[in-house]
Amino acid sequence: MGILGCDAHGVLNDAEFSKPMPSIGIYVAVASLICGLAMAADLIHGFRHRKFWFPCKFFSLNATSLTFIAVGIKLSVDLNTSMPSRQDQLSKLSSTVFICTVMGNSMPSLGVMDNNDLLMNLVALGILVITDVVNICIQLGTGAIYVFSEEHFVVVLLMLLMLMILCFSATTVPTTKRILEAKYKKKYDVAIKCPLVTERTVAKKIQQDLSKFWMMAHTSTPQFVMARSVTCTASGFFCLLSAITLGEAMVRSYFLRPRSLGFCNGDSDYKWTTSLILVCQATTVAIGTVAPAIRWFTAVNFRCPIRGKKYYRDEFRVESYWTQWLSEKKQRPLSLWILKNRRCRKIAHDTKHWILDVCIGTQYVIVFTSKIIRYISVFCVSRILVFCYFALRTSGTIAHGGDSETSGSNPSSRQDLATFVLHLEAEDELVDLMVRSNREATDLWIEKGRKKQPMNLIELLEATTPISKGFEGIAEFDSYKVASLSATGEPPNCWALPLVTLTSIAVALPDVKPSSLKKLLHAVEEALDYVNRFERVLDTGGESANLRKTAEVVWLGVDLYHKWFDVDLRKLSKQQKKPEEILRELVEIAKKEFSESWQMNLMMCMKHKPSHWPIKILAANSMYRICQTILLNYESRDLVTGEALLKKVETTISDIVSGCFCNVAQVISIKCLVTAVEVREESVRGAALHLGKTEKILEIVERRCLPELRCDQMKNIDEWRAFYKINSSECNNYNNSVSYDSKELRLTVE
Template sequence: MGILGCDAHGDLNDAEFSKPLPSIGIYVAVASLICGLAMAADLIHGFRHRKFWFPCKFFSLNAISLTFIAVGIKLSVDLNTSMPSRQDQLAKLSSTVFVCTVMGNSMPSLGIMDNNDLLMNLMALGILVITDVVNICIQLGTGAIYVFSEEHFLVVLLMLLMLMILCFSATTVPTTKRILEAKYKKRYDVAMKCPLATERTVAKKIQQDLSKFWMMAHTSSPQFVMARSVTCTASGFFCLLSAITLGEAMVRSYFLRPRSLGFCHGDSDYKWSTSLVLVCQTTAVAIGTIAPAIRWFTAVNFRCPIRGKKYYRDEFRVESYWTLWFSEKKQRPLSLWILKDRRYRKIAHNAKRWILDVCIVMQYVIVFGSKIIRYISVFCVGKILMCCYFVLRTGNTIAHSESEKSDSNPSSRQDLASFVLHLEGEDPLVDVMVRSNREATDHWIANGRKKQPVNLIELLEATAPISKGFEGIAEFDSNKVASLAHGEPPNCWALPLVTLTSIAVALPDVKPSSLKKLLNAVNEALDYVNKFERVLDTGGESANLRKAAEVVWLGVDLYHKWFDVDLRKLSKQQRTPEETLRDLMEIAKKEFSESWQMNLMVCMKHKPSHWPIKTLAANSMYRICQTILLNYESRDYGTGEALLRKLESTISDIVSGCFCNVAQVISVKCLVSAVEVREESVRGAALHLGRTEKILEILERRSLPKLRCDQMKNIDEWRAFYKINPSECNNKSNTVYPESDELRLTVE
């Protein structure tokens, strides 16, 4: 019996070595299919969000995608496995085209990488591409690839060109980010000084500012900057050309004289798996080519003569930002502490300058060549587009007249144009970017309106006639309540809401439908309140309080339990609301004492806001229950339903007070410092405005205390104000948002 690959005579037995190869073929096919699905997800995301430059959200150059790419090119780098049949040779070609496709598809993702990631990912991609090219050349020389030689030569050339384009385009990323970030800050100052329009509602005022911030954030998005560059246009053309090459080879081998190509008989060691690889990689190539092809076609379509504009004067000028990174590196000294001799340091510095000069020349050649490709594309495709234009002239005339009607406010369009952030040589694109994005904010806000918190809106509208102000904020926790320990933790917005709702669940004689509506409304409210507090609590002082609210709400919402106390069981006991409140107060007091004793060192060492979660929750329950009991002496709450109405009013007041910070929250979301996520943040702010627009309308009927923006975000500041000015609790003289610009989007 042979062991370790040897037969019974001790000779090498390699018959078993090829058995795993079909499984490896499946592995290659699955890796290629995963890449194809990720590129398809980016394609769908682009169409769905009307981003026809197709940002890389699911498929980009990173360690994961490079691993899948390395697996996907297994067949094209296999030097010694015989692959005689038609599908074998086509699979080798498809593996090579697959690399071109992923490079063209993922080029915008260069914009979201930092310098270290750019260097490492491009080095890894370069090693992978060079390895693939060398192995293909070896196979062409040895005869392992004996058909489609011309196609392989063309695809290898395209692959090397695309690698050079990617590497040299990456050098502009730090420069363009710096230039556009400086422009963003300047335009932001201008936006803040612009007077508000005549719109009187808060939502409309915020929407006007959001339109400006969206235009600034979108046009300075690093991915969009890369996607609209001339090198990305050329890369899209090369990607399309490589896909056409694969298509030509497949048509020629299957339909046009397949016998003349001289395919050999027999199967490779990969057997049937090569057909699976060919199908998966061809599908991935077809899907992955769509986005680069559309980017190329969009650039060509914009510059076609049918638009009545010609930009040939500056068509071949290479802008300064393309070589600025190399120029800056030339002037910086080398940190060669090993070389002590001045003569060697001078030689090294001169060598560095010479290399950078070569890089500058290559950058000029790449950009100039990309512009030539774009010009030739315009010249060739323009004739086809002109024919289509004249055929569809009538329809275009109607569409043009409709667009003119929609553009009834040219001053607004011109105002937005001043907030388009563009690079040198992109002036002709300003009008295009305004036309394609000026209604984006309205679109996101409209999408947000489809997901409004219906139950919360019903609660606020139902309690609006009862409470014209925010008296519930002042009344939910009385200053007359005795403290359970030395020191008192601050209040946050979420924990009182959770505690009040827990009390409502425990009340006797309450209709299940009323309780269900309240739970749904509070659940929707907490989704916003938690987001607000995370944004506004920059110092993290209320972090433990928020965690306490989340833990308590999990039990109340899912199990109707406050920690281990079954609130529904408590509500079914034949007791009055007052007795139920006393039970809850005693339970909370007991839980507080036990938690305090167990965490005595922590509680004594840290300030109250950093107490354990259970301690904070028990303290909140005790104080709010005792406050309601104190009010029982002066107010007739009556049945459980009557007390529930009061609790709903208090909850509504607290939620309304928290929602008065919408402008500040949106301000922070619009001014995220990281340029890579700013566009997504502004889009989220627009969606958020759409969801809360109805709530803002309801809040405008309430009166607002005279608090500064930095005070309004803290519930204890509201309580301190009402303590000093108790008459302001129900003052109807102020509207919820004053006419001053105090609550406009501001940087603090």
């Protein structure tokens, strides 16, 4: 009996070593297929959102994708496994082409990375590519790859070229971000001073501003900037060539002269999984080549002479931003505190300058070569397009007249929007194309938002907003006449907590129709979704964060269980008591809860500001004050029934929600001015969707009389209460009191 791994004679038994190989083959096929599915998701996302430059949303260079790529190229780096058959040799080639497809597809994702991520991901990718190239060269020398040597040579060359393009294109990312950010700030000042058309309604004014902000945000998106660059166009062309090379090898080996290639008999240790790997990787290559090929063809098609435009004068000029980052690095001194010798420091500095000079020269060669590739592509493809154009024109498929693209469009509006397109040097010819492709984007998103309007909230506001009504409920929900429960101060109010407390009171009221209560709960749920978003944006200092958290905790219990902490509100409503008695019982419950929580958290309450008190204390204080306020007005109003008091509560809720919605312009303007350029486009898109959802609400709010409050006061509910306390009878016209034009937006943000 031999020891483990050896036979009875002590000889190493390696027959068992190859048994796991089919499992490894399945692993490789699955990893390749996952990459293909991610690329397909990006492709679908691009077509669905009409972004034919195909941003990398699902597949980009990161630690996860690099891990799958490393697994996917397992066969091309396998040095000693016998791969005799046709599918074995083809799977080695497909693994090599696979990495070319990955590089061509993920190039736009460089734009969203910071400098550290760029460096780490490109170093990791470089290690993978160099390892793959070296192993392929070894296999070509040893005979492990004995067919398709020409194809492997072409693909290896393309792989190295694409790696160089990827690395040197990454050096422009910090520069282009800085240039476009500076242009954004200048264009923003222009946008807020120059309205496209004078509109009377708040929604239309905001929509005009959004169209300008969208054009600025979209055209400065780092992924879009990288995708429309000349190096990305060249990378797409090389990616297409690598896919064609794989296709040529497969056609030649399966259909033309398969026997003449001299494939050997036998199976590899991977068994049948090499065929599975070939199918998965060929599918991934086919899917992953579509986006880079469309980027290349779009650039070529736009510059074809058939379009009536010629750009030969500056076609081969290398713009300054390509080498600006490298030039800046060259000017900066090295930090060589370790080297004490002056001569060593001089040699280090000279070496750095020489390396950067080589890099700058290489960058010039890469950009110049990319422009030559684009020019040759234009020259060749234009002949085909000219032939197709005249063939279609002769057959009458297309008209002989003017440009159909501009028919039905507004040239003056398009020209105005063109001033807000942010572009780099030598991209002037792309301005009109970017305007035509994106000028209606905000309209589409606003229309999508209109399909998701909060109907329950709209119904509540419609029913409780007579013409020329003000916002009296904001002043009346919490009276200054109510005595404070604490001697150390009174916590401030936020927009959400009074809504939740008033709804809790409504649930506890007796003799209320279940349908009315159900509608109110749905309306408040929709309102809180917007109110919480508004407060998160407007509360830049975080002062009301704990109050918002209190509102969320209380609402969770009210919405799901009809409970205010441990108090069953529905049980209260069924006690056959008058509304006044229910309110007094809630007052006593709130006082008890406040007292118990205060004693338990005395040191904390004395140490922190009232806004930072524990959740139960803030909730109890709100419940006590609002119930006491209602009781103060109970005798003077016709509130003897639960339904009557419910109507009063609904009116107060409507006033508070409407007052909060007066901040829509401020919220949207802030969302459009997110400092991170990587998320600015998404933020503006969200603002447009938000405007579509709240457009009807803005129309309802516009009917009200708004007090003369500055925008910085309007975002704080206590400022409204203070104003109404001083000027209880003052009510000015809404449209004249507060302007939501571009100038007001700028003042808000500043």
